[in-house]
Amino acid sequence: MQKPQQTQPADFALKETSPNIGGIKKDKFSCTYDLVEQMLYVYVHVVKAKDLPGNIDSYVEVQLGNYKGHTKNFENKSNPEWNQVFAFSKDRIQASLLEVVIKDKDELVGGVFIDLNDIPKRVPPDSPLASQWYRMEDRKAEKRKGELMLAVWIGTQADEAFSDACHSDAAMIGPEGVANIRSKVYLSPKLWYVRVNVIEAQDLLPSDKSRYPEAFVKVNLGSQSLKTRISQSKTLNHMWNEDLMFVVAEPFEDSLVLTAEDKVGPNKDEILGKCVIPLHLMPRRLDHKPVNTKWFNLEKHGGEQKKEVKFPSRIHLRVCLDGGYHVLDEPAHYSSDLRPTEKQLQKPSIGILEVGIISAIGLMPMKTRDGHGTTDAYCVAKYGQKWIRTRTIVDSLAPKWNEQYTWEVYDPCTVITIAVFDNGHMQKSEGDKFDGSKDSRIGKVRIRLSTLATDRVYTHSYPLLVLQDSGLKKMGEVQLAVRFTSLSLISMLSIYSQPMFPNMHHIYPLPSMVKDGLRHHATQIVSMRLSRSEPPLRKEVVEYMLDVDSHMWSVRKSKANFLRIMKVLGGLVMIGRWFDNICNWKNPLISILIHNIFMILVLYPGLILPSIFISMFVIGIWNFRFRPRHPPHMDNRLSHADVAQPDELDEEFDTFPTSKSLDIVKMRYDRLRCVAGRAQTVLGDLASQGERFQNLLSWRDPRATTLFVTFCLIAAIVLFVTSFQIVILLTGFYVLRHPKFRNKLPSVPFNFFRRLPARVDSIF
Template sequence: MNPLAPNHQEEYKLKDTNPQLGERWPYGGLRGGGGWIGSDRATSTYDLVEQMYYLYVRVVKAKDLPPNQVTGNCDAYVEVKLGNYKGKTMHFEKKTNPEWNQVFAFSKEKIQSTVLEVFVRDREMVTRDDYIGKVIVDLHEVPTRVPPDSPLAPQWYRLEDHRRGETKVKGEIMLAVWMGTQADEAFPDAWHSDAASVHGEGVFSIRSKVYVSPKLWYLRVNVIEAQDVESQDKSQPPQVLVKAQVGNQILKTKLCATRTTSPFWNEDLLFVAAEPFEEQLVLSVENKATSSKDEVVGRISLPLTIFEKRLDHRPVHSRWFNLEKFGFGVLEADKRKEHKFSTRVHLRVCLEGAYHVLHESTLYISDQRPTARQLWKQPIGILEVGILSAQGLLPMKTKDGHGTTDAYCVAKFGLKWVRTRTITESINPKWNEQYTWEVYDPCTVITLGVFDNCHLGGGEKPGGGGGAAKDSKIGKVRIRLSTLETDRIYTNSFPLLVLHSSGVKKMGELQLAIRLTCLSLANMIYLYAHPLLPKMHYIHPFTVNQLDSLRYQAMSIVAARLARAEPRLRKEVVEYMLDVDSHMWSMRRSKANFFRIVSLFSGMISMTKWLDEVCQWKNPVTSVLVHVLVFILICYPELILPTIFLYMFLIGIWNYRSRPRNPPHMDTKLSWAEAVHPDELDEEFDTFPTSKAQDVVRMRYDRLRSVAGRIQTVVGDMATQGERFQALLSWRDRRATSLFIVFCLIAAVVLYVTPFKIIALVASVYLLRHPRFRSKLPSVPSNFFRRLPPQSDSML
């Protein structure tokens, strides 16, 4: 029996909270990634978080510092002390006029003193002399600054040494001291008293940052043909293929069926490339010398910047490229001959900008725009998220003999990733940071994840093992924007659920405040009739295998580029946020998808039981009414369709009473995470390929998992389509349900006043119309249906 069964259901549910959110107070444009830099659409308020006051100290520079009497130099640094908290700047060697320009932030809630002390010390004099001089600031005299007021101007303070009963002036230091909130533009890059124990390189990994995903393009390489291909063995013509490489991505054409010096392929090879283009396209023509050996007969390296960027389906001009001979040691005297008779390859290469480059699970896609900015439309809304706090986090590692957690939160929507600051040694961290995104499509998902920072130094690695430390995942929240009402503030506490090899586990709760502001209701409703992805996905679609490969390559590129930022957004964080393992086989997921389908047929079973009760006259009044209805519809068949649409209209209105009040969240029962067998969990957390003994077992087990994974995906897609039918009248997407019931009402009226024969004639002519009058793009009903929210958002 699973100890996490029904008595934990209440614990896993969404909870309403009543945080003391700030009033509509202004903040700086760049603060916390509140909008794109320079964007006039960035919100002008900071009202979805609780106001937190901080004492800010900006240490700018110093001048006229006295040199050390022994060394004749001054290796100065500044120590800012407030009660028991101390912050230090970097030190400069041999400079009497150093410039630091660093900011320190002390939480007002933890201030334990009425004075601020600023010491200037010489690193070489610490053991002999405490400081060069200091400045004392009375906190009662500190001004309060509220953006958009201009930053407080720093001023010079004299450094005084009060030892031995006398006062000496030893240079000056430029400071700015003020009281502000987390809306201050100095907040993200400041040293925080919340992480006072972090020093050295660890300081860079605790700051809040905004990241932008690299701009991804599909690189389409159409390998047409080659000429003048020569092999080392002159006795027989070569049989060749072309190998293309972009970064770590390697693809090959098929082996040319005939042995010839002018092979022909006409194959498309697809890659993912990121701007700025650092990799090159490396092409090599390889001859199949023997069954186990390929010889390279020519190679060329081409920068991606020379290729055309295609924004639609217009044809791209092909070009011939001369290959450099490989491994022959061509002499300078043969260069002219080589250029004249070199191997050439015929290519048609372009960078595809009209596609959306998928790098996340298609179930939880957060951006649907094409790569080329020229094809972007105007935003239809603004999404504001206040990341308030977390409650009851479990200790993730040990430090000084006791459990602790150094938590930070990452949010991803569209191209923009945000990361809050790290709160050290707290199981109830308070971030109170607000971020803003522009929304281009309501049928998208924002993902928020909470992680334990394992790169601060001074603590044991998780699990106590060796190897490189990884930031531990604490939990994740997904919210589909179409399930949110516009201009309403949602304040909820989301349980952070993670599936371990021992079962599902609650790791704590994440408190959020969310608001979706609509800029144009007409444009938002207009989108429901349009394709989910850019039209090139439908005009020239990719195969399933191509999509799987391209998605994996895109994820790898995004993870690699974000890992080069400072502070790094690590690979394990990016993979967890992008759901890279969502297509892996597991018995639990297969069971969950199976029971999703079973639940869809429960309505049909209930209808069958009700019909049986009518036939059995268990309720005579109901049976009589059904007989009367049947007689009317038989006598007047033109009333059948109006009655059906009117019935659905009334059901939709009736279901409005039980509409969801909060956005959906992880459902452990739907995910089949509570009743899973321990052996099935062991199978799910097994490595891929399997680590079990016996080579034959490994081969069969991997084959089973690969095949069953595809079946699992198909079953899940079937369940998704059925759940979208249910979503038509369930009010999970209020706008979609409103549109549908209005359509039902109009259809009922039109069908009532229009003869059935005319309706049947128009419908048959439309369905049997000539292909010339058909479009490759999906129809309006199809687009509307694909935008309906399935329950897959709530699956672990």
């Protein structure tokens, strides 16, 4: 039976929290904004100005206490229009007067001064507050020429102006000009597999007419390049019939370029012909039915004009966009999306996932600014094709985001990934001592949706753990609120009977090596496309979210997987020990009870299967008391990260190819040989047992096979004349016999099996 899970150390444990959520309603008809704490903001919508004195270079400066923001600058305009929103967090305001002033360079033109107590409060779903004209004055309340159109109100993060506003807690928006990073939603590009079936080519004429070409076909698609094997044909016509697979993102930017080449020498190839196929002209395949083949003319390579030939070189291809596959850009075992590329094959959603990113606490300083450690933190979450990025909270080790996001769910057996980063691209101020070239990792959380109960809000603080070459380090905690809502229980339960991946993955499966290469190219395409967004979701962020290096060798991961196997086998070991105790009569009452149950099941065999299933039912009900009460999280013990040796971590974080010295590489290679030697021995033992089983009837050992065949004949005669139930009873009583009737030496069947030959003696 299942035992309660071992508790984590307090510093790395998942903690249940009780945030003050549920107080915000976004509107009456759409989903509520109730998984985050309510935060009040002073919103200032600067619309435009009119009748300003002269042609000035005007901009608006909005100041509330120590926080400032300013609009873009307009040159020589008396009626500028800015249409910009500023949001000031009310929790951090220590002033009572809002100043909205127009400046010409550093000269005050005029402004509007509003007492905070006079600002109205607006709660969605109220209608948006209308802007109005204000007569401008100076700081002494004297009238100035011109009017300024404003809308000022107090609202929450559920306000529609929240996402586009310049936030005081998201960036320092003062005159020093540090960039403001707002919250954004990104979409992964739609990825397709491109299948190129190179069938044959005709009339490939080499420059050297005295020899037949050793022809092969090279196919290029963007940065991806593959080639066929060299044709063995000794004619001008060549046959390959090879499939080459590529990944491409929609909208298509590159064309498929095929070149037929002749291998004329070592590292020397001659181009025999070339053709270019635009991707948008390719047919789109939805199922396993092959598309029609097509002949393409190969243009001669070279700048000089060629005479038109009567029979040009041609290549026979079958090309298509394979829409029946799901293009993997994440590891398959914790993918967030399993749908095929083609929309016609996708099924409707079965639920909604809502995540409230509340706050983080205890973050480690990631850089130095003005002589003190600081962090500019933001969160990124990825599920399916939708990525979200919260706003960057500047200079805070306990940032509060309180942003809520929603995803459609198509399969409950998927995983959402949420990570926290330090923004390394903030504009440096004087005294900075950090390199802003990359966004640093603070930690990551994965939550499998199938482990969540529906319609329940999970509020937990997740430890942010990062494994570095110096060891495991806790970087802080992130507080989340998660809710998975099912739209149809029947639809969700029916998913469990369906294949995880689309049908094409099972009808025409891709080889493992091909899938690994395609996933690598898919991650590169996704990171490139998202890094071109504005603001960009940078390459290091995308690669961390997609776990691009998860396939690399690691002693730590090998140990962790070995311990996982041992834990899985631990249940079988427990059953074996329990049965051994029964056979050795450690508890006579239990042994007698098992004897009676055994006799009943043998005499009434119809009770065997019902007994097995009722036993599993009882065990499942019993284990209900020990069910997990919280979502899964990054486990330092399961990852074997808390006991990893420094040299193992140094090897894991080494570059590929290695950048270490020859002595270190030699030491690691010797260690790898030792580890692989033990694994090799285990695999050899398993192979030997299988070969011994095969050799029972193979006459590899004629005496052993004679004995076994004779035994089979005698057993057949005995079983024919003896009741099967009596045979089972005698066998069971023999196995369960009392220890005084047992011999400490191995049994006869065991000795016989161990003496059977294996092929290990044929290996050198």
